[in-house]
Amino acid sequence: MLRHVARRSVAGLLVLLATVTATFWLFLSGPFDRARVMCGVNCTPLRYHQIRASLSADRPFLSQLGEYLSGLFVGRDVPIGKISVHCAAPCLGVSYAQRRSVTALILGGLPVTASIAIGAALLSVTVGLWLGAVAATHRNRVVDRLILTVTMGATAVPFAVVVVLAYLLFVIRWNILSGDGYHPLFSDGSFWSNLASWTSSLLPAWLLLGLFGAAGYGRFSRGLIVESLGEDYVQTAVAKGLSERAVLRRHAMRAAYPPIVTIFTLDLAGLLSGTIFIEQIFGLSGIGYLAFNSIGERDLPVLAGTTLFGAALVVLGNLLADLLLARLDPRVKLQ
Amino acid sequence: MTARIKLTVAVAVVGVLTAACTASHHTGPSVSSGKAQVAHAGAAGLQLDPTARGPAPNVPGAKSGGTVTVLDTASLATGLDPANAYTTGGDEILNLTVRTLTHYQRRGDSYVLVPDLATNLGTVTDGGLTWTFRLKDGLRYEDGTPISAADVAYSIKRSFAPELPGGTTYQKEFFVDGLKYRGPYDDGDAYAGVDAPDGKTLVIHLTKKFPDMPYFASFPLFSPVPESKDNKKDPQQYGLHPIATGPYRIASFKESHELVLTRNPQWDPGTDPIRHQYPDRFDFKLGQSYLTASQQMIEDRGSAQTSILSGIDAPTYSSLMSAPDGAQRLVTGTEPCNQFLYIDTRKVPDVRVREAIGLATPHASVWKVTGSVPGVTIVPSTTLLPPGTPGRIDFDPLGDGSKGDGDPAAARKLLVQAGSVGFKIRWLYASDFPVSVNVMQLFKKAFERAGFTFTATPVVAEQLSAESNNPNAPINLRLGNWCSDWPSGSSWFPALFYGPLIKQNPHDAPNESFLDAPDVDAAINRIEATDDLRSAAHQWGELDKLVMTKYYPAVVFGSGREPVIRGAEVGGLHVDSTLGEPFYTDLYVS
């Protein structure tokens, strides 16, 4: 088991290293005028020259990459114009637009994004499994067809459009959901009132991201449950005298968990992308919000940092999923 | 010389207008729509009152308390450091928290420069090369410590530091050793340009005459910065929490996200002729999506009722006007900005051809495709100085008001007279930017109809501004926007139409018309040296008329207006015509 974890960790780190290199090359090095890119559309010569001065673009790629990598582990001083900003480990660079450590910016947004992502993921998986189970047990009947159509329809619209429309309709037109931005869970005031505000500030994100995710998981778990309902061990369970409910819950659905965990990790990157739109439109100042604004501001250090952070989360998620898989499916340990 | 950066809503317009020095914004021109309340331009007289004293006159109907929320599409990512400040949005916010030597007091629709921290607008000696300001008594920081003139001097010194690069450059041009001194972090405290002989007196030494000094003294860098609060290792830190001297102090500041201001108990209204302290709190929501913010404002529910939002686009305008009280909730005011279609006088030497270009320009169509709403975000204009500038003379050189889709027949007639039918107009546009493509198509149609030949060179949006700024670009028309730093012709002509600029900037085109007229240059030199600002204002007005009638170096596309949407419960909303931003200090919650 330990060896399994160790091997997967090593593999994850290798992927991450490649991601760092690719990201660094794509965002922070490469054959183009970075200062021009960072300067963006509203570039003024002054701004351009400041940025140019702050970049050490003339050095060889490997030495720049080495510096970036060492910054990740021990921190470094990042020159901005004449001064240099100290950026503590793990240093992901310094935002040009905000002149602050990208790590700090990301950590600042983490509570928001984590709240959104965890809530949405839980909602997706539970609602998805439930939908899948209902559809699978009513296969080819009206309920099943209805669930299939709705879930497919849900995935037919670009999520970015859905978020905007949801905001316009639910927040603006009908005033059902809150669009006032994130309310921290731990702040002044009573815990319960904070909890209520926190929940109501995140509810739109959870519902949108969660229910749209649930559509995918629903269709996926329907297939899995239909499949496992045809397995011999389900017949065994029925032959034991178990009720249909118990067979479904304890046997058929149980078998669907490992593939769902696998798909969940594959989908983690998608979930994080989804938060970008939600956070932007609903004014939730998480990492997605940071990333979105960095696109507009061409703040490449922040874009690179959020990319790496997302990649690290995906790798970490994969590792956790491996552990979870080993728990869920005892056969995994053997491999 | 540059002008203050004004960040705006209508992103679509970026890339259409190429501003040589400023990034600017709103577009679109004229013809009053009649639906919105269109405020009138401020009176064109000189607006200085050295004798004004606090407290500021009450805003009628104003109440105390509540929170005003400002939905802001900008992010304030560079912080609020007074030495760095050079954006209209940031400066207007700073006006709530920091006081400067001088500042503008609202009197109806006009804004009058009055002493703020100083007892007067400065006294000039030494043949115009020494300015002395005396601080009022009883001034305190938010923590109760008294304000000293040395702190103002320190603040000015900081503005020279390359570590804080965002701010103005006038101090470098006019102050003694301005080009040599590199700020207190590198060169220490010893700087000959400023002097604080005692706690109350600030002396500024110039290398050349600067009659506009009282205006300049309203910039944030003329606010006090206590040296003890400055982090010399990381000077940028100060911008996260500049110490308050105004009616509000920073309660929390998350760049790109939120800025919360609460009352500053140490602020003494008796010394302040400009500011009020009505709301308990200002909540600036930064980096907002314009779409969601504008929809909240249209709907006017919950916190939107106590919010304001600057800027308006055409769909928002339509929706707002169909809301029951929408028209009442839209306040517009003058912006110190003009949009120009600069004609390269080197390549279009015949003034009749230039005038034909003016006559053929399809103003109205371009306003439409760029999403401007005439009368709300732009007003037709025919002068180089925008409405509200002291000394401005309203005249119309071509007699068409610059508001329709041009007069192809009249233009053709002029071309025929000049013997230049088929004159080739060369234009630059961003082929990857739909609005720019649309504008190009409209221009092509309009100019060809008037008898011109029209060729357009595509570039990518990313390159448009740099290409257009290249003096040797193969084009003869450039679209641009200019906003003044203070309401005076000195913020316009020396920066835009001064002949020597061409030689000084071989790689840059600050004088985008490349107007090199000795009589204009002489007039600029003469007026800049005029100590009497009242007389100078008058002369700038005359110069405007001369340049436009004699040289016609630019088509005036329109003057900017700043529309602000307010929630139903927000009162006291006016647009600060010196910055084109909402004048926050008069706001209250009703």
Added chain:
Amino acid sequence: MSRLVVDNLSVTFRGTGRAVHAVCGLSYELQAGRTLGIVGESGCGKSTSALAVLGLNDRRAEVTGSIRLDGTEIVGAPAAQVRALRGSSVAMVFQNPQSALHPMKTIGTQIAEAYRVHHPRTSRAVALKRAAEMLDRVGIAAAARRVRDYPHEFSGGMRQRAMIAMALINDPSFLIADEPTTALDVTVQAQILDLLDELKDERGLGIVLITHDVGVVSTVADDVLVMYAGRCVEFGPTRDVLDDPRMPYTAELLASLPSRAEPDALLPAIPGSPPDPSRLPSGCAFHPRCPHIDLVPGGRCHTALPELVGSEPGRLSRCHLRSLPARRTSVIITAREPRTGAPSDEPVLDVEHLTKDFALRGAGVLPGARKRVRVVDDVSLAVHRGSSIGLVGETGCGKTTVARLIVRLLDATSGTIRYAGTDLATMSQADLRPVRKDLQMIFQDPVSSLNGRHTAHTIIGTPLRVHAIVPGAGVRNRVRELMEVVGLNPDHADRYPHEFSSGQRQRIGIARALAVEPKIIVADEPVSSLDVSVQAQILNLLSRLQAEFGIGYLFIAHDLTVVRQFCQDVSVMYLGKVVETGGRDAVYGRPAHPYTKALLAAVPDVAAPRRGERAVLSGEPPDPAAVPSGCRFRARCPIAQNVCAQVEPPLVEVAPGQRVACHFPAVGAAAR
């Protein structure tokens, strides 16, 4: 005394297509303490009828008739009532213990769950304790500990024991065992059958044993019910039915068993294949394959379904003929056609000291840390022209690996494969290509061995093209010829594999191997996935081809009776090693190795004695990754001594042509 009465049971599937009558009017009665064997080939409805007893059929199945358990009607009873019976009064054991247990739950949990369903007030701990007791009863050592194991930690036989434990934990009156031993090795099968038999006696169980293997029925069933095309065609006491079948199908089926045939004789195969349940023949469903159809006047076999009638007490059969004629002369065993040439002494293919190691995957982070497993250890064998050598052994003994090493699908770790003066083992794949013509292979699975995207023509023609055996234009004709040779209609050349029956598919595979006119064919379990009646046809075809073309076969099988019938020489493998090799008569007649003896004893033969009268080998084949020291068979060996743990016995000749790897070979002893 409990009774299970099935009366006129029919199960029909109505989907979008035509209705499928899987079971028609099946009736039987079973008393506790007796075993009823239900025998039939694939698609005959035997499993469907078993599922119906517990109401386990698919939702689309329409069940009519009556199933009464001690007078309680099950068909049409409320779901809750049926559920209460499941597992408590009637329990079930399924065919594949691999898939019938939930892979992610411990054995104990699954058994305990079965108990708690019917004893809801029992605590988990108590139920687990009971599960352990039950596991202990079915012969799982250290049961208390092993309840915490997952199914994948159990061997196949142990899993089936666990399934039996689960079935019996509520002490049911009846047990329905649906092919309980089909997925198991022959030695383990014998153990499980014995266990079932024991439990029946001990608990007074009534067992319905469903199987396709007549041998299995013969060893444990008191009565036997033969099904064909959804109906009972014959019923009676086991011995009587097997010795004196009354229905032609039963008779032909028994006759086609290799165990009853003389070695080297052609088998009296039943023509055709079992009918597709969705398109059953009219009249008697067996009539298209029946040899006696001419004896019934008026073509009644085509039109009228015969009644199931009793010819004597306790015997029922379904045939228009009152009695069967004596076996036709044509089916009487005939000697194989004379060989074109006698097996020469010089082998065509001589394999010596073949050894193969596999690296265990993922054993360590570093490649060097991989553990290696020797799956084939020093195997030598020879294939002679026109002769067959059989390679037998239990699952995982390495016989398939040997086959793949010889045709170079795998590369040997060491050893030689001498063919036509060269060593194939060390030849490069490029050099090997021309040699491949002479060395072909036939595979086990008629579905997977043909590419479903190619027509029969393409499949058979590919080797012709690859080796440019006939000019491009001639391929079509040659394929037609080959199809005729293997008994396929050449007009079907443009059909896709799924349009053929499994027997026909296997013929396509044979034609493909034949296309290059090979000298040697390696046949890896070529008949083990076929129905008994079809199996005989394929074996006959292989014999005929051998006689006609003088091909030498390496014939790999787990079924010892097939090997005896088909091969002149036999090698028995155990855990990668050959433990006994020799002529058929020697190995079958005088097995010298205790393992060979045990294997032979374990074969459930129609003629074999019943339980208790034969020695059953204990234990299961050990893991190749953990080979015991000394003699690798010693752990299961009934005659093992100390020396066996220390010294590995070499393969030595104990009789002319018979070589054995045992310290104590039973020289000269007769079988059984």
Added chain:
Amino acid sequence: MTDASGFGFARFDAEADLELDAPRQTVWRALLGNKVAAASGMVVAMFVLTAIFAPLICAAFGVSPNDPHTELVGFDDQPLVGPSLHHPFGVAPATGKDLFANWVYGARYSLLIATLAATAAIAIGLVLGMAAGYLGGWVDRIVSWLIDLFLTMPFLLVAAAVAAILDATVGRRGSGAFQHAQFVALVLMLAAFGWTGMARLVRAQVLSLREREFVLAARVIGCSTSRILFRELLPNLTVPIVLGFSLGIPSIVTAEATLSLLGIGISTLPTWGATIRDAEPWWRADPGYLWQPVLALIVLVLALNLLGDALRDALDPKIRR
């Protein structure tokens, strides 16, 4: 799985167990027997025809997609004319461009980009998946590692970076090359993030096929590796390929729309995503402007998905049974 992001390429993985031998006639019968599938097929066919004949259709109506008519809008930018025979969908606010022409060309670009990107993704996935599955060893390890790498990179942010880089590099060299570069980059980006699912699926299929006896038989016969890969294995991969297209195209259509919506696609083509972006502010003042492309997207993607689903059902023996 969530198409929340619009980039649900992972969906392939769910379908690893497909019947490779599904006879074509059976598939067709199952498809034609399915009314939903037949209707979706017709809808898709209509969009495809629209896409192919966009110039003809526009010419027939006398409209063109990129032609501003400011005289058709008022000073508040609202269109002065509604839908009419001359402008079937009306005109856009602000520019007065014909919306029908925009819509028709939107279909053209959406389908063109999606088809190209899906083809590229499937080609890459097929080659790498086959190589990984059949050759195994280090090839397999490298491909699996590449897949992991692409799964960790957030598509949206990488797309944004690529767009910025294109602006700053190709953009400097002139706009003609730039537009081509944008197009190629978009297709490649979509393909680069779309191939992983295909590769995983193909790899899994080839891994199981490799052990199938017919492949062993081909080796025993002496077929060369390339013959085995292309003659034996490839015909058995038609199911994943067909599914790759039927599931890949809709997700790419969605992804492309999302990118245009964010302004990081092809900047000047009138794609649906770009129209949605332009129309969002007008959702209240001129709702038709927004709903035309949104509905088109929903209908097209839904029809493609339903068709793909029906196809999978037809190919999946477990469901067909």
